[in-house]
Amino acid sequence: MKGARNRWIQPAINLAIAVALLGALSFLPPDTSLADRQKSGVLKLCVPPSYPPLVTGDPQRPGFDIELGARVAEKLGLRLAINTLSSIGTDFNPRNWSLTRGQCDIIAGGVADTVQSRSFLQTIPTPIETGWVGLSGTGQLPAAGGAVVVLPGTSGLDRLQLSGWLRQQALQVIPARSPQQFVETLASGRAQAGITERFLTAAMALPDGIRPFWLEDARFPRFHMAFGLWKGDQTLKRAVAEALAAIAASGDMAALEASYHIESIEEAP
């Protein structure tokens, strides 16, 4: 018995050394992204000019993502620099927003945690959800043959899936080019309901009695909004993720959500 035990001592020591060595090496920083930001003392957050309530353009209440970014920067001991870029959100694919590493460390205010976003950026999801929402006075879409006005938005939701589904439901689609046209079509009664991306409704002056509801179909999953970081900036990503986790644990995140009324679409002002 003792001999059998002794037989395994050497292999166990060898294995323990291997595990300890690899375990220790796994803590090496794989890049200098965090060290570079610490050296400069600045964290650059890129946002669109407006994407309420995540980015409002109001200095008093700048938006959920900006306030969250400020808290992250504070946790990292960095000064937050906001870069407002009008190219963000101009296309549903973030690849086409013409962003560079020189301009941004983090991209926020309209980045959804989708495969499309992740093909370009690495994302850290925030608790805020987006997805397709319907808008109508009845809280549901009209029956087959009814008309719906659709404003797809730019956050990267699957518009092809939506158009196929609408065809399947035999709904008549009225495309809208802007939030204003969307609201006008709804108000005029030409469309019995509307479909758009969740956060586009925040900037709309909706007619009385019109309320939003999620499109509850398995084909339309909801996505978390996210902070986008450049691929390869692992150390910065880890630090930001840890800071966000600490903010969530302290209850600050929930308070921020409540202050912007974005816990759910029913809470929206």
Place this chain on the structure above:
Amino acid sequence: MNAIVMALRGLYGVWLREITRATRDRAQLIGGISRPLIWLLILGVGLNPYFRGEVYGEVRFVIPYTYLQFLFPAVIVLNIMYTSIQFAVSVIWDREFGFLREVLVSPMPRWLILLGKVLGGATVATLHGALVLILARFADVTLSLEQVALALTLMFVLAFGLTSFGVILAARVRSFEGFGVFSNTVILPLYFTSSSIFPLDPALTRAQQAVTYPEWLVFLVQINPITYAVDALRGVLINFNQFAPSWGVGIIVAMAVLFFAIAIIDFARQ
């Protein structure tokens, strides 16, 4: 009943011998550590900046993971390939020094002796593959217990197939020196043409637009079974598949069955 117990004890004995020998051999363990270090820490970190998605405003690398994450499952497969195929050295060793003859005259059927050896080799190779999992934090790969269990299962079946493949090679190579050279000429081309260090453009369709490869290379990648093994592990570990997920699992299982069957025939001839 007694015969079954005797056979299982024999199987355990052969398996244990392989495990003991491999885990006592520091050189093997050093190999198991050095490969992930070279491939992940040196090559992965070295090339990471060139696969950052954006280089001076131009989009370069459009897969939804970082290069380190992309490389991580491939390094596991590399570690398994080396350990499994190099395991055949033990078969040559046993043959050269007469141990095999002694075992073959035992009442155990030959296929059971081979099964014991292959299971031993596969266990050691899986252990070497699992060593790479320790570097998951470094590569920023988040793993759940379920993912680890599934990955270990796939790794073991792959290791079983490749260890059997090593036995097939050993039956055709007579010397240690010859096998050393031969195994490298098998392992490295298989590894490099398995989409292990670069994503395959046609499989990524519209998502991967920046890089294109000549058709002969794409062909080599597509006919290489290791491609699908790497892909299956990528699916489990980073949730990214370049091919249908079932292909990887099917090919790994098929390799295990086919190579073991051939190895039994070869082993019976010895």
